Amino acid sequence: MPPFDANTLMLVTAVFNGFMALVWLVLGRLFRIAPQASLLLLAANLVSIPGLYCPGCSRLWPAALGPWMNELALVISMALLALGVRKLMRLRFRFAALTLLLAAALLGSLLLSSQGHAEASLALLSLSMSALTLSACRDVLVGRATGQPLGVTLLLSMPFALWSLMMLAQALTLLCLPQWRDWFLHEDIPSVPLAWADLFIELCIGISLVGLVVARLIDRITHMVLRDSLTDTLNRRALRGELRRLQAQVARGQHHCLAMIDVDHFKRFNDQHGHACGDAALRHLVQVLRTKMRALDLLGRVGGEEFCLLLPHTTLADAQKVAERMAQALRSEPLQWQGQALRMTASFGLMPCLQDDPLGDKTLAMADGLLYRAKALGRDRVCAEAPEPQVAPR
Numbered sequence: 043m044p045p046f047d048a049n050t051l052m053l054v055t056a057v058f059n060g061f062m063a064l065v066w067l068v069l070g071r072l073f074r075i076a077p078q079a080s081l082l083l084l085a086a087n088l089v090s091i092p093g094l095y096c097p098g099c100s101r102l103w104p105a106a107l108g109p110w111m112n113e114l115a116l117v118i119s120m121a122l123l124a125l126g127v128r129k130l131m132r133l134r135f136r137f138a139a140l141t142l143l144l145a146a147a148l149l150g151s152l153l154l155s156s157q158g159h160a161e162a163s164l165a166l167l168s169l170s171m172s173a174l175t176l177s178a179c180r181d182v183l184v185g186r187a188t189g190q191p192l193g194v195t196l197l198l199s200m201p202f203a204l205w206s207l208m209m210l211a212q213a214l215t216l217l218c219l220p221q222w223r224d225w226f227l228h229e230d231i232p233s234v235p236l237a238w239a240d241l242f243i244e245l246c247i248g249i250s251l252v253g254l255v256v257a258r259l260i261d262r263i264t265h266m267v268l269r270d271s272l273t274d275t276l277n278r279r280a281l282r283g284e285l286r287r288l289q290a291q292v293a294r295g296q297h298h299c300l301a302m303i304d305v306d307h308f309k310r311f312n313d314q315h316g317h318a319c320g321d322a323a324l325r326h327l328v329q330v331l332r333t334k335m336r337a338l339d340l341l342g343r344v345g346g347e348e349f350c351l352l353l354p355h356t357t358l359a360d361a362q363k364v365a366e367r368m369a370q371a372l373r374s375e376p377l378q379w380q381g382q383a384l385r386m387t388a389s390f391g392l393m394p395c396l397q398d399d400p401l402g403d404k405t406l407a408m409a410d411g412l413l414y415r416a417k418a419l420g421r422d423r424v425c426a427e428a429p430e431p432q433v434a435p436r
């Protein structure tokens with residue numbers, strides 16, 4: 043007897059899946075990390091165990107249904123895995139498509155099995171597993187966190203793609219290449235090469251799923267560190283970082299602009315309608331400003347009701363048009379609060395990013411000065427100023 047027969051390898055895979063079920067239990071229940079996804083992945087691992095290794099199970103159902111029942115557990119496990127991955131990547135469930143796929147696979151394979159077409163029945167189940175893992179692979183690619191490098195995403199999606207390919211190859215072999223059947227199945231249990239491949243891919247999927255959770259945690263922490271929690275704009279720290287980056291480009295001849303934006307008479311929202319209304323007003327402001335921003339533009343909250351807009355690769359004349367459009371949009375879209383339409387305006391101080399200002403402090407201070415000029419001139423307006431032309435020293 044070889045040192046590792048297929049049954050031993052399937053037992054090792056089942057033990058590993060049991061261990062992963064424990065990992066999801068701890069992550070989801072104890073640490074409350076991705077609790078719903080963890081629950082689905084816990085169930086996926088538990089359900090896979092009888093499909094991988096269950097010596098006494100054959101006594102529970104007719105012998106003809108033996109292989110079908112094993113594969114059935116694996117198909118259900120794959121469906122739970124696909125759902126868990128979707129939840130982990132924060133994508134909406136597509137229950138209709140999943141139910142249709144499962145119903146077609148299970149009913150079709152049962153029908154084929156009952157009519158004596160055991161190979162076609164197994165092939166159908168393998169095909170459905172291939173489709174389920176392919177959809178998980180796609181979800182890992184589609185739902186990747188914003189800052190996650192493409193190489194890492196490809197690496198994390200690889201085990202799902204491998205599993206999908208392996209199941210597809212198994213289905214095609216059962217249907218079209220019976221002479222190669224031994225590569226996949228030995229009688230009704232997996233062949234040794236397939237059992238090895240199973241074990242390897244299950245290990246990789248487990249590691250990949252934990253990697254996805256870590257990527258999600260990193261994404262959340264980065265978001266918390268760099269974003270303002272009320273308005274979901276950049277916070278002061280992130281804004282300063284972006285401004286430094288733009289100032290470095292200004293030194294190399296690029297043209298960027300910066301606008302300081304302050305809500306007019308903001309205190310009245312708080313005083314007359316309560317603090318919750320003030321918060322809603324800030325979110326409304328951001329929502330309206332965003333409709334006039336390009337994908338490249340960056341908005342950050344400097345503090346209180348004061349915001350800073352960075353307009354990369356924009357001349358002062360173009361930036362002025364953007365700011366005027368924003369002021370107009372605010373004027374025409376009042377805040378809807380408890381059945382009332384509350385008029386909201388803002389003042390803008392607009393500056394081109396200055397040369398010889400590596401941290402952007404001078405640019406910020408001058409934009410702030412222009413903002414106060416806009417306030418002094420009666421609010422609800424844009425004040426812009428070109429910098430003094432630089433005179434070359436004689």
Ligand SMILES: Nc1nc2c(ncn2[C@@H]2O[C@H](COP(=O)(O)OP(=O)(O)OP(=O)(O)O)[C@@H](O)[C@H]2O)c(=O)[nH]1
Pocket residue numbers: 272304305306307308309310312317318319320321324345346347417421
């Ligand atoms: N609701 C809410 N209020 C805030 C927040 N941050 C700062 N404020 C309030 O914003 C108000 C700012 O008021 P002021 O600085 O007097 O400015 P203003 O009323 O907008 O007047 P002008 O700028 O001169 O037009 C203060 O009452 C702060 O308490 C916040 O996150 N939420």
